[in-house]
Amino acid sequence: MGKVVAEISISLDGYVAGPSPSLEEPLGRGGEQLHEWAMRTKTFRELHGMEGGDDDPDGELLAESVQAQGAVVMGRRMFSGGEGPWEDDPNATGWWGDEPPFHKPVFVVTHQEREPLVLGETTFTFVTDGVSAAVEQARAVAAADREVLVAGGAETIDEALAAGLVDELQLHVAPVLLGGGTRLFEGLGAERPRLELVSVRESPHASHLRYRIA
Protein backbone atom coordinates (compact mmCIF):
# COMPACT_ATOMS: atom_id res chain seq x y z
CA MET A 1 0.00 0.00 0.00
CA GLY A 2 1.23 3.50 -0.80
CA LYS A 3 2.40 5.80 1.94
CA VAL A 4 0.44 8.67 3.44
CA VAL A 5 2.60 11.80 3.17
CA ALA A 6 1.76 15.10 4.84
CA GLU A 7 3.47 17.91 2.94
CA ILE A 8 3.35 21.64 3.57
CA SER A 9 5.38 24.83 3.20
CA ILE A 10 6.31 26.53 6.45
CA SER A 11 8.18 29.62 7.54
CA LEU A 12 11.33 29.37 9.63
CA ASP A 13 9.25 30.62 12.57
CA GLY A 14 6.72 27.83 12.10
CA TYR A 15 3.78 29.38 10.28
CA VAL A 16 2.01 27.74 7.35
CA ALA A 17 -0.06 30.88 6.65
CA GLY A 18 0.47 34.51 7.56
CA PRO A 19 -1.74 36.70 9.77
CA SER A 20 -5.07 38.23 8.72
CA PRO A 21 -6.10 36.08 5.73
CA SER A 22 -8.50 37.83 3.38
CA LEU A 23 -9.94 37.33 -0.09
CA GLU A 24 -7.03 39.40 -1.45
CA GLU A 25 -4.45 37.51 0.60
CA PRO A 26 -5.95 34.07 1.26
CA LEU A 27 -2.62 32.86 2.66
CA GLY A 28 -2.43 35.78 5.09
CA ARG A 29 0.00 38.67 5.12
CA GLY A 30 3.25 37.50 3.59
CA GLY A 31 1.96 33.95 3.22
CA GLU A 32 2.67 33.77 -0.52
CA GLN A 33 6.38 33.83 0.27
CA LEU A 34 6.05 30.33 1.70
CA HIS A 35 5.23 28.99 -1.74
CA GLU A 36 7.71 30.92 -3.86
CA TRP A 37 10.06 27.91 -3.94
CA ALA A 38 7.31 26.06 -5.86
CA MET A 39 5.55 28.85 -7.74
CA ARG A 40 8.70 29.89 -9.59
CA THR A 41 9.22 26.43 -11.07
CA LYS A 42 8.34 25.13 -14.52
CA THR A 43 6.65 22.15 -12.82
CA PHE A 44 4.25 24.35 -10.87
CA ARG A 45 3.47 26.55 -13.85
CA GLU A 46 2.73 23.54 -16.07
CA LEU A 47 0.34 22.13 -13.47
CA HIS A 48 -1.45 25.48 -13.51
CA GLY A 49 -1.56 25.65 -17.31
CA MET A 50 1.14 28.32 -17.57
CA GLU A 51 4.36 28.46 -19.55
CA GLY A 52 7.86 29.37 -18.40
CA GLY A 53 9.35 28.96 -14.96
CA ASP A 54 12.61 27.57 -13.64
CA ASP A 55 13.75 24.04 -14.38
CA ASP A 56 15.73 23.33 -11.22
CA PRO A 57 15.97 21.07 -8.14
CA ASP A 58 12.89 22.64 -6.51
CA GLY A 59 10.89 21.85 -9.62
CA GLU A 60 12.28 18.30 -9.73
CA LEU A 61 11.27 17.73 -6.12
CA LEU A 62 7.79 19.06 -6.79
CA ALA A 63 7.46 16.85 -9.88
CA GLU A 64 8.53 13.79 -7.89
CA SER A 65 5.87 14.49 -5.27
CA VAL A 66 3.15 15.05 -7.85
CA GLN A 67 4.04 11.84 -9.69
CA ALA A 68 4.18 9.81 -6.50
CA GLN A 69 0.77 10.94 -5.31
CA GLY A 70 -2.40 9.20 -6.42
CA ALA A 71 -4.90 11.15 -4.34
CA VAL A 72 -5.08 14.22 -2.13
CA VAL A 73 -6.71 15.00 1.23
CA MET A 74 -7.27 18.60 2.32
CA GLY A 75 -9.32 20.61 4.79
CA ARG A 76 -12.21 22.81 3.77
CA ARG A 77 -10.19 25.95 4.49
CA MET A 78 -7.53 24.94 2.03
CA PHE A 79 -10.26 24.12 -0.47
CA SER A 80 -12.00 27.46 -0.02
CA GLY A 81 -8.81 29.50 0.06
CA GLY A 82 -7.99 30.29 3.65
CA GLU A 83 -9.87 31.26 6.76
CA GLY A 84 -12.61 33.86 6.41
CA PRO A 85 -16.33 34.51 6.11
CA TRP A 86 -16.40 32.98 2.62
CA GLU A 87 -15.16 29.59 3.77
CA ASP A 88 -18.64 28.26 4.50
CA ASP A 89 -20.04 29.05 1.05
CA PRO A 90 -21.88 25.80 0.16
CA ASN A 91 -21.32 26.45 -3.55
CA ALA A 92 -17.60 27.23 -3.33
CA THR A 93 -15.67 25.77 -6.24
CA GLY A 94 -12.22 26.07 -4.70
CA TRP A 95 -9.90 28.91 -5.54
CA TRP A 96 -8.06 27.32 -8.45
CA GLY A 97 -10.51 28.22 -11.22
CA ASP A 98 -11.89 25.78 -13.81
CA GLU A 99 -8.69 23.73 -14.07
CA PRO A 100 -7.39 22.96 -10.58
CA PRO A 101 -3.75 21.83 -10.59
CA PHE A 102 -4.35 18.43 -8.97
CA HIS A 103 -5.50 16.30 -11.93
CA LYS A 104 -6.39 13.51 -9.49
CA PRO A 105 -9.04 12.73 -6.87
CA VAL A 106 -9.17 15.20 -3.98
CA PHE A 107 -10.99 14.49 -0.71
CA VAL A 108 -12.10 17.57 1.23
CA VAL A 109 -12.72 17.17 4.97
CA THR A 110 -15.75 19.32 5.77
CA HIS A 111 -18.90 19.49 7.89
CA GLN A 112 -21.19 20.22 4.94
CA GLU A 113 -22.60 17.33 2.93
CA ARG A 114 -22.26 17.98 -0.75
CA GLU A 115 -22.22 16.21 -4.13
CA PRO A 116 -18.80 15.66 -5.72
CA LEU A 117 -17.52 18.56 -7.80
CA VAL A 118 -15.74 17.87 -11.08
CA LEU A 119 -13.48 20.61 -12.45
CA GLY A 120 -11.29 19.67 -15.41
CA GLU A 121 -9.34 16.53 -14.45
CA THR A 122 -9.88 17.03 -10.72
CA THR A 123 -12.77 15.52 -8.76
CA PHE A 124 -13.42 16.96 -5.31
CA THR A 125 -15.24 14.57 -2.98
CA PHE A 126 -16.58 16.04 0.25
CA VAL A 127 -16.09 13.85 3.32
CA THR A 128 -18.09 14.65 6.44
CA ASP A 129 -16.89 11.94 8.79
CA GLY A 130 -13.39 13.18 9.50
CA VAL A 131 -9.82 12.99 8.27
CA SER A 132 -9.47 9.23 8.90
CA ALA A 133 -12.38 8.52 6.58
CA ALA A 134 -10.95 10.91 3.99
CA VAL A 135 -7.54 9.21 4.08
CA GLU A 136 -9.22 5.81 3.81
CA GLN A 137 -11.20 6.89 0.74
CA ALA A 138 -8.10 8.45 -0.80
CA ARG A 139 -6.17 5.21 -0.25
CA ALA A 140 -8.94 3.25 -1.92
CA VAL A 141 -8.79 5.29 -5.15
CA ALA A 142 -5.00 5.76 -5.29
CA ALA A 143 -3.28 2.90 -7.06
CA ALA A 144 -1.63 0.46 -4.68
CA ASP A 145 1.83 1.92 -5.13
CA ARG A 146 0.91 5.60 -5.11
CA GLU A 147 0.99 7.91 -2.12
CA VAL A 148 -1.83 9.79 -0.49
CA LEU A 149 -0.95 13.46 0.02
CA VAL A 150 -2.33 15.20 3.09
CA ALA A 151 -1.90 18.72 1.75
CA GLY A 152 -3.12 20.90 4.60
CA GLY A 153 -3.90 23.13 6.15
CA ALA A 154 -2.39 22.98 9.59
CA GLU A 155 -5.53 21.68 11.29
CA THR A 156 -5.95 18.79 8.86
CA ILE A 157 -2.28 17.78 9.02
CA ASP A 158 -2.30 18.01 12.83
CA GLU A 159 -5.41 15.82 12.98
CA ALA A 160 -3.87 13.29 10.63
CA LEU A 161 -0.61 13.23 12.63
CA ALA A 162 -2.44 12.91 15.97
CA ALA A 163 -4.56 10.07 14.57
CA GLY A 164 -1.45 8.17 13.48
CA LEU A 165 -2.45 8.28 9.80
CA VAL A 166 0.77 9.79 8.44
CA ASP A 167 3.80 7.77 7.34
CA GLU A 168 6.03 10.67 6.30
CA LEU A 169 6.10 14.41 6.89
CA GLN A 170 7.68 16.67 4.26
CA LEU A 171 8.26 20.27 5.30
CA HIS A 172 9.38 22.92 2.84
CA VAL A 173 11.03 25.45 5.15
CA ALA A 174 11.05 28.86 3.48
CA PRO A 175 13.79 31.31 4.56
CA VAL A 176 11.25 33.80 5.86
CA LEU A 177 9.92 34.96 9.23
CA LEU A 178 6.17 35.74 9.13
CA GLY A 179 5.83 36.85 12.75
CA GLY A 180 2.28 35.55 13.06
CA GLY A 181 -0.42 33.46 11.41
CA THR A 182 -1.35 29.80 11.54
CA ARG A 183 1.12 27.42 13.16
CA LEU A 184 1.65 23.79 12.33
CA PHE A 185 1.78 21.30 15.27
CA GLU A 186 -0.38 23.43 17.61
CA GLY A 187 -3.27 20.97 17.32
CA LEU A 188 -1.30 17.88 18.29
CA GLY A 189 -1.87 18.03 22.03
CA ALA A 190 -0.13 15.15 23.76
CA GLU A 191 -0.18 13.02 20.58
CA ARG A 192 3.23 14.08 19.37
CA PRO A 193 4.73 11.59 16.93
CA ARG A 194 8.37 10.59 17.02
CA LEU A 195 10.30 11.61 13.93
CA GLU A 196 13.27 10.20 12.03
CA LEU A 197 14.99 12.22 9.34
CA VAL A 198 14.68 10.65 5.89
CA SER A 199 16.32 13.31 3.73
CA VAL A 200 17.24 16.95 3.43
CA ARG A 201 17.24 18.70 0.08
CA GLU A 202 18.51 22.22 -0.14
CA SER A 203 17.85 25.20 -2.33
CA PRO A 204 18.08 28.95 -1.77
CA HIS A 205 14.26 28.99 -1.87
CA ALA A 206 13.48 26.33 0.73
CA SER A 207 15.07 23.59 2.82
CA HIS A 208 13.10 20.44 2.14
CA LEU A 209 13.11 18.29 5.29
CA ARG A 210 11.51 14.86 5.10
CA TYR A 211 10.79 12.78 8.20
CA ARG A 212 9.49 9.28 8.79
CA ILE A 213 6.91 8.98 11.54
CA ALA A 214 8.35 6.38 13.91
Added chain:
Amino acid sequence: MGKVVAEISISLDGYVAGPSPSLEEPLGRGGEQLHEWAMRTKTFRELHGMEGGDDDPDGELLAESVQAQGAVVMGRRMFSGGEGPWEDDPNATGWWGDEPPFHKPVFVVTHQEREPLVLGETTFTFVTDGVSAAVEQARAVAAADREVLVAGGAETIDEALAAGLVDELQLHVAPVLLGGGTRLFEGLGAERPRLELVSVRESPHASHLRYRIA
Protein backbone atom coordinates in the same frame (compact mmCIF):
# COMPACT_ATOMS: atom_id res chain seq x y z
CA MET B 1 36.08 42.24 11.70
CA GLY B 2 34.69 38.82 12.59
CA LYS B 3 31.03 38.02 12.12
CA VAL B 4 28.41 37.90 14.83
CA VAL B 5 26.72 34.49 14.67
CA ALA B 6 23.61 33.54 16.62
CA GLU B 7 23.50 29.78 17.04
CA ILE B 8 20.98 27.64 18.86
CA SER B 9 19.38 24.20 18.85
CA ILE B 10 15.66 24.16 18.17
CA SER B 11 12.88 21.60 17.89
CA LEU B 12 10.98 21.09 14.65
CA ASP B 13 8.04 22.85 16.30
CA GLY B 14 10.17 25.87 17.14
CA TYR B 15 11.12 25.52 20.80
CA VAL B 16 14.63 26.13 22.14
CA ALA B 17 13.68 24.80 25.59
CA GLY B 18 10.90 22.51 26.76
CA PRO B 19 8.07 23.32 29.16
CA SER B 20 8.39 23.57 32.96
CA PRO B 21 12.15 24.08 33.43
CA SER B 22 13.37 23.01 36.86
CA LEU B 23 16.68 22.42 38.63
CA GLU B 24 16.43 18.78 37.56
CA GLU B 25 15.50 19.68 33.97
CA PRO B 26 16.96 23.14 33.36
CA LEU B 27 16.15 22.85 29.65
CA GLY B 28 12.53 21.99 30.37
CA ARG B 29 10.70 18.74 29.79
CA GLY B 30 12.33 16.99 26.85
CA GLY B 31 14.70 19.92 26.25
CA GLU B 32 17.85 17.79 26.43
CA GLN B 33 16.81 16.11 23.19
CA LEU B 34 17.55 19.38 21.38
CA HIS B 35 21.24 19.01 22.21
CA GLU B 36 21.72 15.30 21.61
CA TRP B 37 23.22 16.00 18.17
CA ALA B 38 26.08 17.79 19.98
CA MET B 39 26.28 15.92 23.28
CA ARG B 40 26.97 12.59 21.61
CA THR B 41 30.05 13.90 19.80
CA LYS B 42 33.71 13.55 20.70
CA THR B 43 34.08 17.32 20.22
CA PHE B 44 31.47 18.11 22.86
CA ARG B 45 32.81 15.57 25.31
CA GLU B 46 36.37 16.88 24.95
CA LEU B 47 35.17 20.44 25.63
CA HIS B 48 33.55 19.13 28.79
CA GLY B 49 36.65 17.18 29.87
CA MET B 50 35.19 13.78 29.00
CA GLU B 51 36.48 10.95 26.85
CA GLY B 52 34.70 9.01 24.11
CA GLY B 53 31.91 10.19 21.87
CA ASP B 54 31.26 10.00 18.15
CA ASP B 55 33.70 11.40 15.60
CA ASP B 56 31.26 12.37 12.86
CA PRO B 57 29.90 15.30 10.80
CA ASP B 58 27.98 16.73 13.77
CA GLY B 59 31.19 16.82 15.78
CA GLU B 60 33.08 18.40 12.87
CA LEU B 61 30.46 21.13 12.58
CA LEU B 62 30.62 21.79 16.31
CA ALA B 63 34.43 21.91 16.21
CA GLU B 64 34.34 24.39 13.30
CA SER B 65 32.00 26.68 15.27
CA VAL B 66 34.09 26.48 18.42
CA GLN B 67 37.29 27.25 16.51
CA ALA B 68 35.73 30.14 14.62
CA GLN B 69 34.42 31.82 17.76
CA GLY B 70 36.58 34.18 19.79
CA ALA B 71 34.01 35.26 22.37
CA VAL B 72 30.51 34.38 23.52
CA VAL B 73 27.43 36.43 24.48
CA MET B 74 24.63 34.84 26.48
CA GLY B 75 21.65 35.83 28.62
CA ARG B 76 21.56 35.39 32.37
CA ARG B 77 19.06 32.54 32.07
CA MET B 78 21.42 30.55 29.91
CA PHE B 79 24.20 31.34 32.38
CA SER B 80 22.17 30.25 35.39
CA GLY B 81 20.73 27.17 33.71
CA GLY B 82 17.24 27.98 32.56
CA GLU B 83 14.27 29.87 33.89
CA GLY B 84 13.37 29.43 37.57
CA PRO B 85 13.57 30.87 41.04
CA TRP B 86 17.32 30.23 41.19
CA GLU B 87 18.13 32.37 38.19
CA ASP B 88 18.53 35.55 40.24
CA ASP B 89 21.10 34.06 42.61
CA PRO B 90 23.77 36.81 42.74
CA ASN B 91 26.47 34.24 43.48
CA ALA B 92 25.53 31.82 40.71
CA THR B 93 28.59 30.29 39.04
CA GLY B 94 26.84 28.98 35.97
CA TRP B 95 25.79 25.39 35.66
CA TRP B 96 28.91 24.01 34.02
CA GLY B 97 30.94 23.35 37.18
CA ASP B 98 34.56 24.46 37.69
CA GLU B 99 35.61 23.97 34.08
CA PRO B 100 33.01 25.53 31.79
CA PRO B 101 33.30 24.31 28.21
CA PHE B 102 33.86 27.73 26.62
CA HIS B 103 37.59 28.32 27.20
CA LYS B 104 37.16 31.90 25.99
CA PRO B 105 35.64 35.18 27.20
CA VAL B 106 31.89 35.02 27.85
CA PHE B 107 29.71 38.12 28.26
CA VAL B 108 26.52 37.60 30.25
CA VAL B 109 23.67 40.08 29.69
CA THR B 110 22.09 40.67 33.09
CA HIS B 111 20.51 43.30 35.31
CA GLN B 112 22.80 42.58 38.27
CA GLU B 113 26.16 44.31 38.48
CA ARG B 114 28.84 41.85 39.39
CA GLU B 115 32.61 41.34 39.26
CA PRO B 116 33.95 39.06 36.52
CA LEU B 117 33.98 35.38 37.37
CA VAL B 118 36.95 33.24 36.33
CA LEU B 119 36.38 29.49 36.12
CA GLY B 120 39.18 27.47 34.54
CA GLU B 121 39.90 28.99 31.14
CA THR B 122 36.56 30.80 30.94
CA THR B 123 36.02 34.36 32.14
CA PHE B 124 32.41 35.47 32.59
CA THR B 125 31.95 39.24 32.37
CA PHE B 126 28.55 40.58 33.45
CA VAL B 127 27.16 43.32 31.24
CA THR B 128 24.29 45.43 32.57
CA ASP B 129 23.70 47.78 29.65
CA GLY B 130 22.12 45.39 27.19
CA VAL B 131 22.93 42.98 24.41
CA SER B 132 24.42 45.64 22.09
CA ALA B 133 27.01 46.54 24.71
CA ALA B 134 27.73 42.86 25.32
CA VAL B 135 28.27 42.20 21.61
CA GLU B 136 30.52 45.27 21.39
CA GLN B 137 32.67 44.08 24.29
CA ALA B 138 32.81 40.58 22.84
CA ARG B 139 33.95 41.98 19.50
CA ALA B 140 36.67 43.97 21.21
CA VAL B 141 38.22 40.90 22.85
CA ALA B 142 37.73 38.46 19.98
CA ALA B 143 40.64 38.55 17.54
CA ALA B 144 39.83 40.50 14.38
CA ASP B 145 39.09 37.39 12.32
CA ARG B 146 37.14 35.43 14.91
CA GLU B 147 33.41 35.34 15.31
CA VAL B 148 31.27 36.41 18.21
CA LEU B 149 28.77 33.72 19.18
CA VAL B 150 25.38 34.82 20.49
CA ALA B 151 24.55 31.55 22.20
CA GLY B 152 21.10 32.15 23.65
CA GLY B 153 18.65 31.87 25.06
CA ALA B 154 15.72 32.86 22.89
CA GLU B 155 15.30 36.28 24.46
CA THR B 156 18.93 37.25 23.95
CA ILE B 157 19.01 36.02 20.34
CA ASP B 158 15.72 37.78 19.58
CA GLU B 159 17.06 41.03 21.05
CA ALA B 160 20.26 40.72 19.05
CA LEU B 161 18.32 39.99 15.84
CA ALA B 162 15.89 42.86 16.41
CA ALA B 163 18.79 45.24 17.09
CA GLY B 164 20.46 44.28 13.80
CA LEU B 165 23.54 42.90 15.56
CA VAL B 166 23.57 39.46 13.95
CA ASP B 167 25.32 38.62 10.65
CA GLU B 168 24.41 34.94 10.50
CA LEU B 169 21.88 32.67 12.17
CA GLN B 170 22.71 28.98 12.61
CA LEU B 171 19.84 26.75 13.68
CA HIS B 172 20.34 23.13 14.64
CA VAL B 173 16.89 21.68 13.98
CA ALA B 174 16.43 18.53 16.06
CA PRO B 175 13.95 15.93 14.75
CA VAL B 176 11.73 16.28 17.78
CA LEU B 177 8.40 17.89 18.71
CA LEU B 178 8.41 19.36 22.24
CA GLY B 179 4.81 20.60 22.22
CA GLY B 180 5.58 23.55 24.48
CA GLY B 181 8.33 25.62 26.06
CA THR B 182 10.29 28.67 24.97
CA ARG B 183 10.01 29.75 21.37
CA LEU B 184 12.63 31.49 19.29
CA PHE B 185 11.53 34.55 17.25
CA GLU B 186 8.60 35.44 19.57
CA GLY B 187 10.43 38.56 20.82
CA LEU B 188 11.14 40.06 17.41
CA GLY B 189 7.97 42.11 17.08
CA ALA B 190 7.96 43.97 13.78
CA GLU B 191 11.76 43.85 13.51
CA ARG B 192 11.90 40.67 11.49
CA PRO B 193 15.15 40.32 9.56
CA ARG B 194 15.29 39.07 5.99
CA LEU B 195 17.15 35.79 5.63
CA GLU B 196 19.23 34.17 2.89
CA LEU B 197 20.23 30.54 3.10
CA VAL B 198 23.99 30.04 3.38
CA SER B 199 24.20 26.29 3.86
CA VAL B 200 22.38 23.17 4.97
CA ARG B 201 24.22 20.31 6.63
CA GLU B 202 22.38 17.14 7.37
CA SER B 203 22.64 14.40 9.92
CA PRO B 204 20.12 12.03 11.47
CA HIS B 205 20.53 14.02 14.70
CA ALA B 206 19.88 17.55 13.41
CA SER B 207 19.47 19.57 10.24
CA HIS B 208 21.94 22.44 10.45
CA LEU B 209 20.46 25.45 8.64
CA ARG B 210 22.65 28.53 8.31
CA TYR B 211 21.24 31.88 7.15
CA ARG B 212 22.78 35.23 6.35
CA ILE B 213 20.87 38.22 7.70
CA ALA B 214 20.17 40.38 4.63
